[in-house]
Amino acid sequence: xxxxxxxxxxxxxxxxxxxxxxxGKTFAYxxxxxxxxxxxxxSTATKSLQDQLFLRDLPxxxxxxxxxxxxALLKGRGSYLCPHRLxxxxxxxxxxxxxxLRTLARVETWAIATRTGDLAEIDGLDDRSPVIPLVTxxxxxxxxxECPRLTECHVLRARRDALAADVVVINHHLFFADxxxxxxGVAELLPAVEAVVFDEAHQLTDxxxxxxxxxxxxxxxxxxxxxxxxxxxxxxxGLQPWAECCGTFEAAARALRLACAGELHELRGVVKLRWxxxxxxxxxxxxxxxxxxxxxxxxxxxxxxxxxxxxxxxLAERLAAVCxxxxxxxxxxxxxxxxxxxxxxxxxxxxxxxxxxREMLSEQRRHAEKAWVFTSATxxxxxxxxxxxxxxGLEDAVALRVGSPFDYARQARLWVPTRFPKPNEAGxxxxxxxxxxxxxxxxxxxxxxxxxxxxxxxxxAQAMGEALRATGSRIELLVQGTQPRRSLMQQFxxxxxxxxxxxQSFWEGIDVPGDALQCVLIDKLPFPPPNDPLIEARxxxxxxxxxxxxxxxxxxxxAISLKQGGGRLIRTEADRGLLVVCDPRLRQxxxxxxxxxxxxxxxxxxxxxxxxxxxxxxxxxxxR
Numbered sequence: 001x002x003x004x005x006x007x008x009x010x011x012x013x014x015x016x017x018x019x020x021x022x023x024g025k026t027f028a029y030x031x032x033x034x035x036x037x038x039x040x041x042x043s044t045a046t047k048s049l050q051d052q053l054f055l056r057d058l059p060x061x062x063x064x065x066x067x068x069x070x071x072a073l074l075k076g077r078g079s080y081l082c083p084h085r086l087x088x089x090x091x092x093x094x095x096x097x098x099x100x101l102r103t104l105a106r107v108e109t110w111a112i113a114t115r116t117g118d119l120a121e122i123d124g125l126d127d128r129s130p131v132i133p134l135v136t137x138x139x140x141x142x143x144x145x146e147c148p149r150l151t152e153c154h155v156l157r158a159r160r161d162a163l164a165a166d167v168v169v170i171n172h173h174l175f176f177a178d179x180x181x182x183x184x185g186v187a188e189l190l191p192a193v194e195a196v197v198f199d200e201a202h203q204l205t206d207x208x209x210x211x212x213x214x215x216x217x218x219x220x221x222x223x224x225x226x227x228x229x230x231x232x233x234x235x236x237x238g239l240q241p242w243a244e245c246c247g248t249f250e251a252a253a254r255a256l257r258l259a260c261a262g263e264l265h266e267l268r269g270v271v272k273l274r275w276x277x278x279x280x281x282x283x284x285x286x287x288x289x290x291x292x293x294x295x296x297x298x299x300x301x302x303x304x305x306x307x308x309x310x311x312x313x314x315l316a317e318r319l320a321a322v323c324x325x326x327x328x329x330x331x332x333x334x335x336x337x338x339x340x341x342x343x344x345x346x347x348x349x350x351x352x353x354x355x356x357x358r359e360m361l362s363e364q365r366r367h368a369e370k371a372w373v374f375t376s377a378t379x380x381x382x383x384x385x386x387x388x389x390x391x392x393g394l395e396d397a398v399a400l401r402v403g404s405p406f407d408y409a410r411q412a413r414l415w416v417p418t419r420f421p422k423p424n425e426a427g428x429x430x431x432x433x434x435x436x437x438x439x440x441x442x443x444x445x446x447x448x449x450x451x452x453x454x455x456x457x458x459x460x461a462q463a464m465g466e467a468l469r470a471t472g473s474r475i476e477l478l479v480q481g482t483q484p485r486r487s488l489m490q491q492f493x494x495x496x497x498x499x500x501x502x503x504q505s506f507w508e509g510i511d512v513p514g515d516a517l518q519c520v521l522i523d524k525l526p527f528p529p530p531n532d533p534l535i536e537a538r539x540x541x542x543x544x545x546x547x548x549x550x551x552x553x554x555x556x557x558x559a560i561s562l563k564q565g566g567g568r569l570i571r572t573e574a575d576r577g578l579l580v581v582c583d584p585r586l587r588q589x590x591x592x593x594x595x596x597x598x599x600x601x602x603x604x605x606x607x608x609x610x611x612x613x614x615x616x617x618x619x620x621x622x623x624r
Contacts, residue, residue: 071169076177080116090104220322235305272341272532517577518575525583570600
């Protein structure tokens with residue numbers, strides 16, 4: 001892999017590499033990159049992976065190779081403290097509880113000494129804290145050159161450091177956000193770099209579609225109303241009826257959320273609705289009209305006092321953008337794009353998206369001659385890596401698959417229970433929970449239970465808990481949604497007496513090597529939801545082109561997800577474990593052979609007795 005990356009850097013060509021677990025793909029692309037001396041961008045899927053690269057991997061390699069390169073880390077605005085917003089939060093923030101007040105005090109203390117302003121420096125700060133949006137800026141509320149604390153701006157300092165660096169570590173969201181909005185500094189960096197590397201590239205399409213589309217979010221409208229009210233009372237109190245105008249706009253935003261939700265009540269998580277389900281309802285068009293009217297009235301009040309403070313210029317621009325987006329969604333959907341509505345318990349988001357990132361990536365690759373490297377542990381289930389290559393428009397790239405060095409046949413077992421309820425049968429969650437309890441009892445915890453949807457997670461957790469209690473077991477269940485992901489992983493620790501139950505966010509990016517995790521149980525085959533509007537639109541596109549949507553899309557995506565979930569089990573050459581897929585279709589249906597082939601070559605076991613005997617062997621070795 002390192003040789004292939006070195007060749008791509010030398011030729012300024014495009015390389016797509018799937019590197020199995022244990023290959024050491026991070027070093028395989030970083031070593032040739034650092035030795036080449038190329039000015040480069042390295043993009044990862046998450047901020048935590050960014051920190052790992054910048055704080056651990058790159059410094060280690062830089063020292064080992066003795067290369068005098070300057071490194072920089074660049075994140076989005078929301079990761080950096082804004083001193084001006086912190087000043088405002090001190091004066092006018094309405095915090096929901098004492099925990100938020102305590103968090104704000106911690107941020108204030110840390111702000112005095114920080115050099116980078118990166119909120120990741122604050123130990124234990126929950127990403128979901130209501131304090132974070134109050135002390136960070138967005139493209140909408142940043143005052144730019146008008147800011148009174150401009151000389152202390154951490155975002156500008158991070159961008160200056162990035163422009164001066166040889167290797168800059170960013171993330172996928174930042175890359176696409178900048179191409180769409182020109183707001184993160186990447187657009188200034190991209191023309192100057194000679195190489196771009198995307199790690200965890202399988203997440204690239206989803207990240208890109210979030211920013212290449214259009215959206216109108218109720219939450220953003222409520223934030224805007226709050227910001228106008230705060231600025232109005234601070235800089236122009238009594239000059240306009242701020243409370244009344246902001247209240248009208250806020251009420252219109254809440255009415256839009258109700259129009260989007262329709263008959264849906266007691267929502268858990270986010271529900272994705274087809275555009276047609278709501279677009280033809282008069283309530284949605286009425287709500288959009290009311291939102292425009294509320295935004296225009298509020299804009300008039302803001303423009304009338306614009307000269308009193310620089311905040312009002314940005315607020316007027318944000319209100320104009322809301323009007324523009326509301327009018328866009330009131331019109332017909334443009335060709336080649338798809339719309340849907342995300343609805344949750346307290347918010348809603350209208351989304352319009354292209355079907356893929358082909359056009360955007362092709363345009364970027366045409367702009368200048370540079371090396372492009374895309375890598376991940378899962379990019380396809382064939383030698384051509386078609387699933388990823390076709391979605392990203394990289395048909396001209398060199399494709400390389402590098403298999404894992406692990407001895408899966410010796411280290412791991414795969415069991416697919418055939419006499420088992422099918423996923424569409426009512427008793428399936430109960431059966432999964434009871435089976436998971438038997439596996440966990442054999443190992444005294446040290447298990448993951450991965451579900452394909454959040455909806456079944458509490459059902460399986462309840463069934464598992466009841467089955468464990470019936471046997472007097474004290475195994476603790478750690479369930480996604482009860483605590484932040486980081487806290488759940490910390491509590492899982494060495495896995496003894498613990499089982500972690502999680503949905504999609506635990507299928508990848510989780511690394512638990514050694515004996516702490518020796519059984520991964522997956523509830524069913526991870527086919528994409530057939531009623532997802534984006535999935536439907538892509539399926540229609542494949543069918544119109546004469547392809548088979550089920551084979552090319554549904555089976556391909558299930559294979560990728562199954563590889564990701566199953567990949568949690570064996571993380572080092574010494575690991576051993578059992579993968580259980582509680583879906584008889586993997587053995588009974590024709591496509592099951594293709595999905596099984598996508599998994600590492602584990603030794604299959606045919607019965608529960610054989611599976612539990614393997615777990616008993618692992619448990620005995622663990623006790624020794």
